Amino acid sequence: MNYIVLDLEWNQAAYKVDEEEEIPFEIIEIGAVKLNDKAEKIDQFSCLIRPQIYPFLLRRTKEITGLRDDDLDRDGIYFEDAGQQFLDWCGKDYIFCIWGPSDLTQLERNLAYYDIRIPWKYPLKYLDVQKLYALQMKEGKTRRTLEYVIGAMEIPVDGPFHRAIEDAEYTAQVFRRIDREHYESFFSVDYYRIPKNRFEEATFYFETYSKYVSRKFNLKEEAVKNRRVREMPCLYCRRQMKKEINWFSDGGHSYFALATCKTHGLMKGRIRIKTTENYDGVFAVRTIKPCSEEDQASIVKKRENLTAKRRERRKKESSAKKARAEAENNKKSAAKQTEKKQKQAGRPE
Numbered sequence: 001m002n003y004i005v006l007d008l009e010w011n012q013a014a015y016k017v018d019e020e021e022e023i024p025f026e027i028i029e030i031g032a033v034k035l036n037d038k039a040e041k042i043d044q045f046s047c048l049i050r051p052q053i054y055p056f057l058l059r060r061t062k063e064i065t066g067l068r069d070d071d072l073d074r075d076g077i078y079f080e081d082a083g084q085q086f087l088d089w090c091g092k093d094y095i096f097c098i099w100g101p102s103d104l105t106q107l108e109r110n111l112a113y114y115d116i117r118i119p120w121k122y123p124l125k126y127l128d129v130q131k132l133y134a135l136q137m138k139e140g141k142t143r144r145t146l147e148y149v150i151g152a153m154e155i156p157v158d159g160p161f162h163r164a165i166e167d168a169e170y171t172a173q174v175f176r177r178i179d180r181e182h183y184e185s186f187f188s189v190d191y192y193r194i195p196k197n198r199f200e201e202a203t204f205y206f207e208t209y210s211k212y213v214s215r216k217f218n219l220k221e222e223a224v225k226n227r228r229v230r231e232m233p234c235l236y237c238r239r240q241m242k243k244e245i246n247w248f249s250d251g252g253h254s255y256f257a258l259a260t261c262k263t264h265g266l267m268k269g270r271i272r273i274k275t276t277e278n279y280d281g282v283f284a285v286r287t288i289k290p291c292s293e294e295d296q297a298s299i300v301k302k303r304e305n306l307t308a309k310r311r312e313r314r315k316k317e318s319s320a321k322k323a324r325a326e327a328e329n330n331k332k333s334a335a336k337q338t339e340k341k342q343k344q345a346g347r348p349e
């Protein structure tokens with residue numbers, strides 16, 4: 001299997017009103033290097049693309065890439081050709097290596113916009129080199145820029161940054177310095193296309209967490225009620241665990257739960273509700289991790305706070321209701337009083 005190290009440059013609308021919703025970022029350059037299974041370079045792909053949606057480069061895009069409108073008009077080809085050529089060049093058996101998660105999504109959006117058949121089946125696994133670097137450096141959720149990492153790894157700089165083929169080369173250089181045997185198991189899964197049905201739904205098991213991606217649901221409530229979404233399999237033995245705290249909402253788009261495996265102990269679950277690519281529904285991403293006592297305490301606390309908040313809101317609502325009812329009563333009795341007085345005084349007519 002080969003590695004395709006990919007980098008894209010893109011341009012966008014100058015004003016939000018001019019944005020084409022399906023394709024907010026128009027690719028203007030594709031750069032990629034093909035590595036064999038020993039991470040040795042065997043080929044490269046580089047091409048400029050003549051824009052058709054946002055015809056003028058933003059000043060920011062020009063500053064970052066050093067490209068000018070003339071360059072693209074003169075040397076660029078249309079994406080209909082470029083996209084297809086790139087896919088053909090990729091070959092059959094490969095995995096993408098990309099700096100960060102966004103280039104792959106933009107590529108898929110551009111391909112879809114031009115009705116170029118996307119050949120990848122679900123799930124599309126890829127290696128996010130930016131994430132692998134953070135893992136190797138034990139930097140947790142920190143994400144560095146490519147420039148920073150090239151500097152930190154003392155990789156010689158022999159071309160500009162922010163041109164696709166150069167950035168792809170730099171990304172390949174970083175990738176070669178990653179302990180692949182260990183970190184390749186930390187692949188990412190592309191969310192552009194989600195499972196079509198429950199048979200495509202899968203749980204991916206990593207060293208420190210598991211991740212499950214659901215199919216599309218029409219509503220958030222539907223997703224969260226789904227039996228499969230609510231499952232809590234143990235990270236290690238994959239048996240269903242006993243729930244200690246059932247799924248509860250954080251009031252936003254996340255849900256939390258705690259469960260125990262008899263053999264492997266306490267674990268925490270989190271469901272995140274995400275909107276699908278074309279805004280026609282939602283899907284759930286569930287992660288399960290081992291849970292420390294601190295984690296446990298913070299989840300318990302979170303639920304208590306939410307319950308307290310909810311109780312307070314109900315109390316406020318009911319006291320407001322009471323106040324309204326009282327005011328209504330006062331009005332009624334005042335009216336009755338007046339009526340009574342009028343009666344006592346005798347009808348004037």
Ligand SMILES: [Zn+2]
Pocket residue numbers: 234235236237238239261262263264265
């Ligand atoms: Zn277990």
